[in-house]
Amino acid sequence: MLEKPDLPAIDVKGVMKVFGTGDSAFAALNDVSVSIRENEFFTLLGPSGCGKTTLLRLIAGFDYPTSGEIRLHGEDIATLPPYKRPVNTVFQSYALFPHMTVGQNIGFGLQMLGRSKAEIEARVDEMLRLVRMEALKNRRTSQISGGQQQRVALARALAPQPKVLLLDEPLSALDYKLRKEMQIELKRLQTETGITFIFVTHDQEEALTMSDRIAVMSAGKILQVGSPWDIYDRPAERFVADFIGETNFLPATLVAMEGGKAKMRLRSGVEIAATVAEGFAPGGEATIVVRPEHAKAVKTGGDLKGQVENVVYFGTDTHIHVRLDDGERFMVRQQNSRSQSCGFEAGDAIGVQIGADAAQVLRD
Amino acid sequence: MAERYFDVRRQTGFTTVAMICFFLLYLPIATLVVYAFNDNDSVAIWKGFSLRWFYSAWHNGQVIDASIRSFQIATVAAILATIAATMAALATTRTKPYRGLTVKYAFINQPLMVPEIVTAVALLVFFSRVKVWTGYSGLGYLIAAHTAFCIPFAYLPIRARLEGMDLSLETAAADLYANRWNAFRYVTLPLLWPGILAGLMLAFVISLDDVVITEFVKSGGQDTLPTYMLGQLRRIVTPEINAISTVFLLLSIAIVTIFFFVSRKRA
Amino acid sequence: MASAAEVAESREREDVRRRWLLSAPALLIIFLAGTGPLLIVLVYSFLTPGDYGDVKWQFSTDAWVGVLFERDIFDDTLSLASAHMAIFWRSALLSLATTILTLIFGFPTAYFIATRPESRREVWLFLITIPFWTNLLIRTFAMKEVLRNEGLVNSLLQFLRITDQPIQFMFTDFAVLMGMTYVYLPLMVLPLYASMEKIDFRLVEAGYDLYATRFQVLRRILLPLVKPGVIAGSILVFIPSLGAYVTPRVMGGGTNLMIGNLIELQFGQGRNWPLGASLSITLMAIVMVALLVYVRYAGREGGQHG
Numbered sequence: 001m002l003e004k005p006d007l008p009a010i011d012v013k014g015v016m017k018v019f020g021t022g023d024s025a026f027a028a029l030n031d032v033s034v035s036i037r038e039n040e041f042f043t044l045l046g047p048s049g050c051g052k053t054t055l056l057r058l059i060a061g062f063d064y065p066t067s068g069e070i071r072l073h074g075e076d077i078a079t080l081p082p083y084k085r086p087v088n089t090v091f092q093s094y095a096l097f098p099h100m101t102v103g104q105n106i107g108f109g110l111q112m113l114g115r116s117k118a119e120i121e122a123r124v125d126e127m128l129r130l131v132r133m134e135a136l137k138n139r140r141t142s143q144i145s146g147g148q149q150q151r152v153a154l155a156r157a158l159a160p161q162p163k164v165l166l167l168d169e170p171l172s173a174l175d176y177k178l179r180k181e182m183q184i185e186l187k188r189l190q191t192e193t194g195i196t197f198i199f200v201t202h203d204q205e206e207a208l209t210m211s212d213r214i215a216v217m218s219a220g221k222i223l224q225v226g227s228p229w230d231i232y233d234r235p236a237e238r239f240v241a242d243f244i245g246e247t248n249f250l251p252a253t254l255v256a257m258e259g260g261k262a263k264m265r266l267r268s269g270v271e272i273a274a275t276v277a278e279g280f281a282p283g284g285e286a287t288i289v290v291r292p293e294h295a296k297a298v299k300t301g302g303d304l305k306g307q308v309e310n311v312v313y314f315g316t317d318t319h320i321h322v323r324l325d326d327g328e329r330f331m332v333r334q335q336n337s338r339s340q341s342c343g344f345e346a347g348d349a350i351g352v353q354i355g356a357d358a359a360q361v362l363r364d
Numbered sequence: 365m366a367e368r369y370f371d372v373r374r375q376t377g378f379t380t381v382a383m384i385c386f387f388l389l390y391l392p393i394a395t396l397v398v399y400a401f402n403d404n405d406s407v408a409i410w411k412g413f414s415l416r417w418f419y420s421a422w423h424n425g426q427v428i429d430a431s432i433r434s435f436q437i438a439t440v441a442a443i444l445a446t447i448a449a450t451m452a453a454l455a456t457t458r459t460k461p462y463r464g465l466t467v468k469y470a471f472i473n474q475p476l477m478v479p480e481i482v483t484a485v486a487l488l489v490f491f492s493r494v495k496v497w498t499g500y501s502g503l504g505y506l507i508a509a510h511t512a513f514c515i516p517f518a519y520l521p522i523r524a525r526l527e528g529m530d531l532s533l534e535t536a537a538a539d540l541y542a543n544r545w546n547a548f549r550y551v552t553l554p555l556l557w558p559g560i561l562a563g564l565m566l567a568f569v570i571s572l573d574d575v576v577i578t579e580f581v582k583s584g585g586q587d588t589l590p591t592y593m594l595g596q597l598r599r600i601v602t603p604e605i606n607a608i609s610t611v612f613l614l615l616s617i618a619i620v621t622i623f624f625f626v627s628r629k630r631a
Numbered sequence: 632m633a634s635a636a637e638v639a640e641s642r643e644r645e646d647v648r649r650r651w652l653l654s655a656p657a658l659l660i661i662f663l664a665g666t667g668p669l670l671i672v673l674v675y676s677f678l679t680p681g682d683y684g685d686v687k688w689q690f691s692t693d694a695w696v697g698v699l700f701e702r703d704i705f706d707d708t709l710s711l712a713s714a715h716m717a718i719f720w721r722s723a724l725l726s727l728a729t730t731i732l733t734l735i736f737g738f739p740t741a742y743f744i745a746t747r748p749e750s751r752r753e754v755w756l757f758l759i760t761i762p763f764w765t766n767l768l769i770r771t772f773a774m775k776e777v778l779r780n781e782g783l784v785n786s787l788l789q790f791l792r793i794t795d796q797p798i799q800f801m802f803t804d805f806a807v808l809m810g811m812t813y814v815y816l817p818l819m820v821l822p823l824y825a826s827m828e829k830i831d832f833r834l835v836e837a838g839y840d841l842y843a844t845r846f847q848v849l850r851r852i853l854l855p856l857v858k859p860g861v862i863a864g865s866i867l868v869f870i871p872s873l874g875a876y877v878t879p880r881v882m883g884g885g886t887n888l889m890i891g892n893l894i895e896l897q898f899g900q901g902r903n904w905p906l907g908a909s910l911s912i913t914l915m916a917i918v919m920v921a922l923l924v925y926v927r928y929a930g931r932e933g934g935q936h937g
Contacts, residue, residue: 062535064639078635081642082538083547095536099554108550109540160541382743385736385816389762392773392813395783399776409781448657455653462647471658475665479874479918481891482911485898486668489675489908492685512664515657573766576876580898590768597772597881606776609769616765623764624757 007074009164009196010036010059015068017054017220028054029065030220036164036198037213041190043199045207046217047243052200055217056166059198061085072163083112088157089166092173094149096141102152103128103137109160127155130189147178154186158193167199171206183210204244208232216240233291236277236363241289248290248330250304252361254282262361264288267326270303274359287362292319292333294358297344302351304330308344318342322350393613400606417607427608430592434572437503437588441510442518442567448511449518449567450560454552457526475513483513484580491581501583509581510571517570518563525559558626565623569616669915676908684902694905698913715893722889725804725879726872729811730865733819736812737864741823742853746832756824763817771881774810775801778882802884810882811872818871819864826860859929866925870918890914 017029029051036042044052057063059070061082070078077085088109096105106127107120115123128134131151136144141152150170157165167186171179187210190197201207207214208228215225216239224236235241238249252264255271262282265271274288296302297320306324313336320342322330330352334342344350403414421427449472456468475483491505533555537547575590582591589612596605676694678686696702701712744755762770777783780797788794800806834856838848854861876891883889888896890910897907 060539062538064635064642066636067634070635079638081543082535083541083543087539089536089539091532091536093530093532095530095532097533097536097551108537108542112537112541112543112546112550156540378739378742381736381739385740386758388736388813389759389816391783392770392777393762393765395776396769396773444660448660451653452657455650459646459650462650464651468654468658471661471666472654474661477918477922478665478669479870479891479914481874481876481894482669482672482915483665484876485894485907485911486672487664488898489904490668490671508660508664512661515661519657569764573764573768575766575768580895590766593768593772594877594881597775605772609766609772612769613765617761620757620761620764624753624760 008035008071009038009040009073010034010198011069011071011074012036012055012059013069013071015055015058015070016066017051017058017063018066027220029058032068032220032222034215034222034225036196039194039196040212041187041197041199041210043201043207043211043214044217045201045204045214045243047202050217051220052202052217053168056089056168056198056200059164060087060089060166086160086163087166088160088162088164089168090153090157090170092169094153094170094173096149096152096156098140098142101138101140102133102144105141105152106155106159108156113160123159127159130158130192131155131185146174147182150174150182151185154189158189158195162195164196164198167197169200169202171201172203179206186210208244216243218243234275234277234360235289236280238287238289238362238364241360241362246292246331246333248292248295249362250288250290250328250330250359251285252288253285254361262286264359264361266303267328268304268324272303272354272359273356274361275357276361277363280361280363282361287364288359289362290354290358290360292331293317293335294355295330295332296353296355297322297332297334297342298351298353299343300351302353304352304354306330306350306352308346308348308350310346311342311344320344320350322352324352396606397610397613399603400610402603402606405602406600417603418611421604421607421611424604426587426592427589427604430587430589433503433586434588434590437506437510438568438571440507441514441571442564444507444511445514445567445571446518446522446560446564449515449563450522450556452515453519453522453526457523458529458531472519473516476516480513480576484577487577488580495583503586505581505583506578506586506588509577510574513574513577514567514570518567521562521566522556522559525556525562529555561626562623565619565626569619569623573616672908672911676905676912678905680903680905684898684904686904691905694903694909697903697906698909718888718890718893721804721887722873725808725811725889726869726875728808729815729872730819730869732808732812733816733868734861734865737816737819737823738857738861741820741827741860744820744824745827745830752828759817759820759824763821767814768877768881770814771810771878774813775806775881778806778809801882802886804883804887806882807879807887807889810878811875814878815868815872818867822863822867823857823860826857826863830856862925862928866921870921873918874914 012032012034015029015032016027019026019028032051032055044055046052054063058065058078061077061080061084065078068078069076072085072087077087097108100108103124107124110120110123124137125134128137131154133148133151133155136148141149144152150173153170170186171182174182183206186197186199199207199210208231211228213225213227214231216223216231218239224231224240226234231240232244235244235247241247241249250266252266252274255263255265257263258273260276261273262276263271264274264286276282304322304324306322308320309323309329310321312319312321315336317336318334320332320334322332324330332352336342399410400417401413401415402410403416404411452468452472456465456472459465487505487509491509495501495505529552533551534547537551538544542550573590574588575594578588579591579594582588587595589608593605593608675686677690677692679689679691679693681687696709697712699712699715700709701715702709740759744752744759747755775782778800779785780799780801782800784800785794785797788798800809830853834852835848838852843851873889874891875889876895879887879889879892883892885892891914894907894910894914897903897910
């Protein structure tokens with residue numbers, strides 16, 4: 001792959017963040033390094049307490065790293081106060097100024113930068129058009145709905161044309177339908193403005209649908225960085241595979257490496273080809289991961305054999321829970337059709353066929 | 365048997381006592397106001413309706429002097445106390461504990477914890493020395509004393525307001541290129557105003573009402589309205605005192621009413 | 632170049648320094664016109680009285696002995712100062728009685744307000760606050776208007792032919808008690824209301840549902856729930872009662888003294904400043920102990936300050 005010649009928008013190198021001292025010391029970020037490219041929609045994904053918000057706050061300047069570097073287009077900004085960083089934030093609570101109108105909120109950043117009244121006015125109108133809120137310019141922020149507040153928060157952060165926009169779980173307060181709308185809206189805004197977005201969320205679906213790249217975090221570390229497709233189909237670690245989507249883990253033994261792929265022997269004795277997590281050379285025992293929709297339930301034959309434990313109907317698809325002969329559990333997701341049922345009932349003998357390019361060997 | 369039904373909101377015994385309580389709370393005030401209109405040289409016996417005591421109070425130079433002095437002191441002390449209290453509130457809220465924070469709390473609330481009479485004699489002792497050393501005997505002593513005991517009162521609503529304020533608003537301001545001063549000027553201060561105003565009014569009323577400390581600190585000819593009245597109460601009382609009290613009362617009620625509406629708007 | 636951690640640390644130090652600067656004016660004023668003078672009073676309590684007021688710079692514990700004892704002029708023996716004792720005793724009793732009376736009137740009143748519909752509570756509360764913010768002297772004077780010989784009560788009693796001579800209420804302990812109860816009543820109602828407002832009154836209904844009588848509901852359900860409010864209100868009434876000066880002076884008329892008036896006398900006609908100083912420190916110490924007990928209690932109960 002070709003490396004872009006220009007510097008990354010944000011370059012985090014070996015950042016540690018320790019809260020507290022002595023026995024109560026707690027490393028919120030443990031030697032985190034990540035490069036975020038210009039113009040990309042980058043998502044920090046992980047469960048609460050994984051350090052994603054801490055990393056965002058360090059980039060924004062609300063907190064300072066214990067050690068390590070944070071570079072913006074090559075310049076170390078780790079020691080700059082927030083008001084000297086060309087980086088803006090959309091807060092989880094929006095943090096709109098209650099004593100100002102929508103327009104005043106949006107113009108605040110430019111006002112602080114000392115721009116002329118005319119310029120501010122023009123920019124505010126432009127931003128209002130961008131988020132489709134022209135009619136509400138003179139409203140108080142308490143007089144508009146949650147979704148509208150969200151748009152104002154976005155417009156306010158975008159108005160000073162920051163180099164990077166940070167979004168701290170901005171959609172978590174919205175209801176399901178509005179959240180879906182805003183996901184599309186956010187993606188559109190990012191494309192239109194061409195600004196680098198760094199988005200923090202614990203919602204894997206949100207991350208998969210919107211991001212160019214995702215960094216999955218757990219316990220203060222970044223486990224894997226990649227495109228949504230990479231993260232979903234080629235998880236590097238058990239945590240990543242488990243956190244995103246539903247999945248099956250199978251113990252297996254390496255037989256041989258063939259052309260970058262591993263030939264793995266399952267406990268049933270069947271051998272299948274599997275891709276290998278980046279930078280990992282399996283030897284002997286390893287875990288492979290197979291997504292439920294990449295396996296097929298068959299009446300006879302199949303790579304694995306077992307018994308149907310439970311069949312759950314979901315509308316678009318059906319989940320068939322299988323107890324394999326070696327005692328492991330396995331789940332197959334099968335697309336539904338109108339004309340016929342899935343064809344299995346609890347207690348039936350079942351075979352599971354793993355697709356040709358379905359298996360991935362995990363690092364751990 | 366008919367079912368017993370108790371509405372907890374209708375404890376008739378309690379309601380009766382409460383009504384008596386409200387009645388007794390306002391009865392003396394009402395009596396005082398009524399006698400202000402008494403057309404008699406002595407307050408003792410009702411003779412008929414008249415406004416003459418209001419008129420006489422208005423033409424009593426001492427009363428006017430004392431009133432003006434009361435207002436001067438209350439205005440200056442309330443403003444000084446509110447400024448100091450605002451700064452102190454900013455310094456003692458929204459922070460993780462640091463060395464000396466508890467000492468600050470204790471200091472700021474100290475005037476509330478010490479009986480007024482004790483503070484009064486302490487100031488008498490101290491200021492009488494200072495008066496001898498410096499030769500200055502102006503209103504400064506009263507203003508200093510009033511400012512000191514007004515600070516905790518002004519501090520209370522300002523601190524409450526600050527603690528209820530969303531910290532992320534100032535973070536957002538900093539994120540939007542507002543330096544420390546601009547964040548304070550454009551975000552913190554506008555949101556703090558109702559608290560500051562409430563503090564100012566509390567301080568003003570507290571200063572205006574003070575008797576004990578003023579009585580001990582004042583030099584000759586520095587009577588405020590309350591100390592003037594205290595002095596008059598020793599003598600044979602004429603309805604003039606009632607008239608002054610009535611006006612004073614109306615003023616207090618006006619301030620409290622404004623305070624009530626300001627703090628209600630805030631909530 | 633300084634590392635981010637060092638920068639963060641220096642910013643934090645700077646923040647604490649700024650916080651000290653910001654609080655400096657308030658601390659300075661309170662020190663100059665509050666705490667500092669109190670320390671001088673403490674020093675004065677160990678000095679010898681001057682001939683015409685003030686002090687002589689000569690160490691002496693006489694003032695402290697004088698708080699409780701008096702020295703016989705002839706044989707130099709110490710005996711309990713009966714005058715002081717009477718005043719202490721009166722102060723304690725009157726303050727206690729004031730606290731109890733305000734509680735008896737304040738409790739039902741606070742309950743009444745707390746059980747009103749939410750929109751109307753504010754108005755009732757406002758009616759309590761008005762007297763609270765009007766001048767204490769004026770309120771005391773108003774009480775005098777009611778109790779004096781030609782006042783409302785005596786007029787009524789005479790009108791109803793209960794007495795033909797006015798009863799002398801003024802300048803008695805009873806008048807002082809009435810005055811203090813009247814003046815400090817709002818201080819009891821406000822914290823009581825604050826604790827009652829939070830009560831879920833369905834608990835009281837549950838009490839009746841479980842066969843409790845009115846008295847049992849009061850004792851077993853309401854009182855434990857409002858205990859923090861009762862304590863806060865009692866402290867708020869007891870402390871200023873103990874140090875009261877204006878009310879006993881106006882209602883007691885110079886004969887029915889309380890500690891506050893006794894202290895004033897030492898700086899006035901008696902002119903024994905060290906004794907006044909030691910009496911002041913004594914009063915302050917009693918108040919501080921009461922406050923400490925309250926703070927510890929409130930801390931343990933996790934209750935809110937009134």
